[in-house]
Each structure stands twice: as structure tokens, then as C-alpha cells.
Amino acid sequence: MSALFNKTLREVIELSASASPTPGGGSVSAIVACFGLAMTAMVCNLTIGKKKYRDVEPQVKEILGTASDLMKRMEELADKDMAEFNNYMTAFRMPKESDAEKRIRDEAMQKALIGATETPLKIARVCLEALRITVRLSGMGNKTAISDAGVAAVVFDAALNGVLLSAEINIPAIEDQDYVKKIINEIKTITAEARRLKDESMAAVRARIKES
Numbered sequence: 279m280s281a282l283f284n285k286t287l288r289e290v291i292e293l294s295a296s297a298s299p300t301p302g303g304g305s306v307s308a309i310v311a312c313f314g315l316a317m318t319a320m321v322c323n324l325t326i327g328k329k330k331y332r333d334v335e336p337q338v339k340e341i342l343g344t345a346s347d348l349m350k351r352m353e354e355l356a357d358k359d360m361a362e363f364n365n366y367m368t369a370f371r372m373p374k375e376s377d378a379e380k381r382i383r384d385e386a387m388q389k390a391l392i393g394a395t396e397t398p399l400k401i402a403r404v405c406l407e408a409l410r411i412t413v414r415l416s417g418m419g420n421k422t423a424i425s426d427a428g429v430a431a432v433v434f435d436a437a438l439n440g441v442l443l444s445a446e447i448n449i450p451a452i453e454d455q456d457y458v459k460k461i462i463n464e465i466k467t468i469t470a471e472a473r474r475l476k477d478e479s480m481a482a483v484r485a486r487i488k489e490s
Contacts, residue, residue: 315345403468430479446465
């Protein structure tokens with residue numbers, strides 16, 4: 279079980295505010311996304327069992343199950359993000375007196391940089407999946423709680439854009455230019471898709487609020 283997620287909320291906030299480099303932007307973004315998933319799950323739980331929403335209950339239960347799975351995945355990725363930063367710092371501190379040491383250190387740093395880029399991208403992909411299920415929920419969830427689906431959508435979009443900065447900051451130091459091009463293209467694609475999904479969810483939420 280995650281040591282980070284076992285802390286109190288106050289402890290996590292204080293640790294994030296401290297001089298400790300972890301949890302940093304990647305892990306904090308994953309934590310924020312978990313709050314978004316909690317809102318998605320809450321709307322599901324306020325929909326399931328209600329006579330008015332009996333027709334959509336199977337779909338809502340499916341969304342709830344997915345949200346639960348994504349929360350567990352985010353917890354794993356928050357820890358992974360901190361571990362990848364520690365790997366980078368270990369490589370950074372390696373000796374570099376001789377040419378052989380420099381070569382070994384450079385190789386270790388390049389590997390660590392890619393690891394520290396891949397994990398934020400994974401977090402962003404999970405945020406995208408969270409947005410997809412929330413778009414679905416926005417059109418069928420309990421109308422009295424539907425504003426919380428909008429909150430979830432906004433939170434996911436923010437977490438996604440935030441965590442991608444944790445990937446982008448590594449790009450200038452990565453030597454593999456084919457990898458860099460691939461990552462830059464994926465970031466553009468993910469960002470555009472997240473914006474579209476957030477807007478779609480918000481439009482559905484606002485339309486249903488007006489129906490109230």
C-alpha cells in the first residue's frame with residue numbers, strides 16, 4: 279500500500295510544501311486527479327439505487343467500477359513518479375571523474391530521464407480515461423449532483439495539463455530525438471483530446487443544470 283496515500287491530507291499538503299522534492303508536480307497531479315475520480319464516483323453512488331435512474335444503472339455501475347480502478351492506478355503512479363525522480367537523483371550523483379565514469383553516468387541519466395517522462399505521461403493517459411467516463415456520466419448521472427461531474431472534468435483537465443509539464447521539463451535534456459518527437463506529438467494529442475472532453479462534459483452538465 280502507498281506510503282504517501284496512508285498519510286493524512288494535512289501531512290501530504292505539508293510535505294508537498296516543504297523543501298523535499300517529492301511529492302512534486304507529477305505526484306501532486308495524480309493526487310488531484312484522485313479527487314476528481316472521487317467526485318465521479320460520488321455522482322455514480324448518488325445515482326445507483328434511485329428509481330428515476332434505473333434505466334441507466336448498469337452503465338453507471340460500470341463507470342463506478344472503472345473510476346475505482348483508475349483511483350488505484352493513480353495511487354500506484356503517484357508512488358512511481360516519486361521513485362523515478364529518486365532514480366534520476368541517484369544517476370545525477372554518480373561519479374564523473376574519469377571518461378568511463380562520465381559515460382556510465384550519462385547513460386544512467388538518460389535512462390532516468392526517460393523514466394521520469396514516461397510516468398507523467400501514464401498519469402496523463404489515466405486522466406484522459408477519467409475524462410471519458412465522466413463525459414458519459416455527465417449525460418446520465420443524478421441531476422441533483424451533476425455539477426460534481428463538472429467539477430471532476432475540470433479537475434482532470436487541470437491535473438492532466440499539470441502533469442504534462444513534469445514530462446516536458448525533461449525533454450531538453452533527452453538526447454534521443456526520435457523519442458523526443460514522439461513525446462511532443464503525444465503531448466499535443468493528449469492535450470487537445472482532454473480539452474475536447476472537458477468541454478463536452480461541461481456542456482452536458484450545464485445543459486442538465488438548466489433542466490432542473
